[in-house]
Amino acid sequence: GAFSQEDAEGLITLFEEFREGLTESDAEVKAVNRHGDSRWYKVSMSAIFDGSGRPLKVVGILSDIDEQKRKLQTAEESAMKDPLTQLYNKVSTKALIEEYISANQNQGAFMMLDIDNFKRVNDTLGHLYGDAVLSELAHTLKSLFRDTDIIGRVGGDEFVVFMTNINELAVIRTKAERILSAFKRPFRTENAEQGISCSIGVSIYPGHGSTYDELMQKAD
Structure with a gap:
């Protein structure tokens, strides 16, 4: 397989450092085969020197770390998600939006959504019904927005x-x-039917603010 350009450049830099006197180093690289499938490897390298202390060559051991890497990636992704809705949780939503803001001047829209009278829904119809409403809203949001948009659950009934x-x-x-139109129909489960509505506030980046908190305040 072939390494990505970034990984290949990193290895070239590493070899230069060996030439300057580096004795050993590890690197993690992703190799892609001709079918487009990728695997992660760990390269453990050591320099061999001559009697005068000059580097003669670099020897390395390649270890397949794909399974560990993917497990770690899955764990990291799980830590970023809200368990019920599988949307981003509050911490990762804020971090991803601030990451966008720090790297872009391109206009963005901050939408704050909350379900009206959600406490009453929970109290009268039960938490399982409430959870079903939250999951339905999450599903609606995922279907309406692009993969490049950031969607998160930031509170009990706040998105x-x-x-x-x-x-x-x-x-x-x-x-x-x-x-709003998705919420105009009654929300049904096996045992109950309830009219549900939600409220939406909007702020615009950078016009209304240049931080997550400023945009949240303007949208709320």
Whole structure:
């Protein structure tokens, strides 16, 4: 397989460091085969020197660490997600939005959503019904927005959607209307039917703020 350009450049830099006197080093690299499948490897390298202390060559051991790497990746992703809805949790939602803000001047839209009278729904119909409502809203949001948008559950019945790279403000109104219309129908489960509505607040980056907290405050 072939290494990515970034990994290949990293290895070249490492060899230069060996030439300058580095004695040993480890690196993690991803190799891609001709079918496009990738695997992670650990390269453990040591320099061999001549009698004068000059580096003669570098020898290395290649270890397949793909399984450990993927398990770690899955664990990291799980830690970023809300267990019920599988949306980003509050901490990762804020971190991802701030990461976008720090790297982009492109306009974005911050949408704050909360379910109206959710406590009453929970109290009268039970937490299982409430959980079903939250999961349904999460499913609706995932179906309406792009993979590049950031969708998170930031409180009991509070959700945030951050739309990245927005050129037309009209698209925000359209999305908001589609969310509201999804909640106009009664929400049914096996044992109950309840009319559910939600409220949406919107702020625009960078016009209304340049931090997560500022945008949240303006949208709330």
